[in-house]
Amino acid sequence: MRGLQLPLLQVALRCAKDLDLIRCAGDLGHAVSPTSSRHAVYGVHGIQVDGYPVYSMATPTVDGAREVLSYLGCKDATGRDIIQKVVITDLREEVVVYIKGTPFVLRELDQPVDTLKHVGISGPMVENIEARLKEDILSEVKQLEGRLLLHQEEFNTATNQCSVLGYWEHIDLEDVMTPAEVYSTLRDQGSSRYYLFISHTGYGGVAYAMAITCLRLGADAKFVMEQTAETHFVSSSLTKSVSVKTFTDIALRQGDYRDILNLTRALIHGPKSKEEVDKVIDRCVGAGDLREDILQYRKALRDCSHDDDDEARSYLMDMGTKALSSYLI
Incomplete structure (x- = not known):
């Protein structure tokens, strides 16, 4: 810096x-x-x-x-x-x-x-x-x-x-x-x-770009996502693969944030679109997971005490907001 x-x-x-x-x-x-x-x-x-x-x-x-x-x-x-x-x-x-x-x-x-x-x-x-x-x-x-x-x-x-x-x-x-x-x-x-x-500093990096590219290709008739049990929305397997303590954690790992759900309800094909986005994110998880990024920044921000410096809190808030915005987009 x-x-x-x-x-x-x-x-x-x-x-x-x-x-x-x-x-x-x-x-x-x-x-x-x-x-x-x-x-x-x-x-x-x-x-x-x-x-x-x-x-x-x-x-x-x-x-x-x-x-x-x-x-x-x-x-x-x-x-x-x-x-x-x-x-x-x-x-x-x-x-x-x-x-x-x-x-x-x-x-x-x-x-x-x-x-x-x-x-x-x-x-x-x-x-x-x-x-x-x-x-x-x-x-x-x-x-x-x-x-x-x-x-x-x-x-x-x-x-x-x-x-x-x-x-x-x-x-x-x-x-x-x-x-x-x-x-x-x-x-x-x-x-x-x-x-x-494209300088992607702070905007989701590789996983974000790969998901966008796959979604764009998926919209083309040349590339149709294979519907296999392995690529279905991961909500059915989350409790097996991830150690979570509460239903809230499970929902957040699926990207079920209030703003996200409000957006999907406002769109004509909102729930289906979210499911397709989550499928692509699951495919790109080898390079990172946008939903996990949101959750980690959220937890880190909640763990911050009032004694922590404002710069650290501001950084976590900024990065978490950017991760959430990337998922919304």
């Missing part, structure tokens, strides 16, 4: 005690649901929504992105090849820069696991910051005669602790790229794809 308030981010790379570049983790960190499938292509962890040509993946290396595009049928063309058009929607929530084909993010060095919070920042602003960060890195490399201090997270399974290790890397000027430049290079290499960047 502090780095983003600086005019040109010039201090970010030089104040190692405050901010530094840390290599991106390559796993989504979510469990796979019965209605989503996990894939691993060239070390890139991803999830496919069963029944839909919709995938999500962690931030890939350049080689990983190239292999994923090839896996999806979007590869270099020959005169006989049929190229599958792929639409890539980048929903990264923080500034990313590629160094030698590996993605790095800017983090507080004493809190390397926590993303810098800049909720609501626009996509063009993020890309502008990335371009300026690249300039700062190149300037740093020139000053240090081709070297750059980078960091990587190391997880110790014995102590269950995460540590950050710094190391010097020899860098050529062409080794530093922004994400937009990476995908532009892949396009120039023959990949048939469209690249969209």
Whole structure:
């Protein structure tokens, strides 16, 4: 947060005690649901929504992105090849820069696991910051005669602790790229794809975007959701799969909030629409669950005491409201 308030981010790379570049983790960190499938292509962890040509993946290396595009049928063309058009929607929530084909993010060095919070920042602003960060890195490399201090997270399974290790890397000027430049290079290499960047900071992230995409495809006659016992609305199995104490918890995990129910009653096909939305959310649960997000923020806000600072309460209220709005939309 502090780095983003600086005019040109010039201090970010030089104040190692405050901010530094840390290599991106390559796993989504979510469990796979019965209605989503996990894939691993060239070390890139991803999830496919069963029944839909919709995938999500962690931030890939350049080689990983190239292999994923090839896996999806979007590869270099020959005169006989049929190229599958792929639409890539980048929903990264923080500034990313590629160094030698590996993605790095800017983090507080004493809190390397926590993303810098800049909720609501626009996509063009993020890309502008990335371009300026690249300039700062190149300037740093020139000053240090081709070297750059980078960091990587190391997880110790014995102590269950995460540590950050710094190391010097020899860098050529062409080794530093922004994400937009990476995908532009892949396009120039023959990949048939469209690249969209939508900054989704604080708005539901991957699960939200995947659900919207599936709903849009579901409205098309080409994609009809398979009606199987596995994909029916999960209310019948909630009590088996989730430990809940009260009927209220069960209802809230199903998204039965007062505002939601009022909306469904006001719409002509409200209840049916909600059921269809919940089915899609269940399919995308491998990447997250909007209803669970609402419930977690609600519980966290209720657990806040009056002694807690106003900033923490305001943050929980803002994030919970955004999660509820995402579900309403």
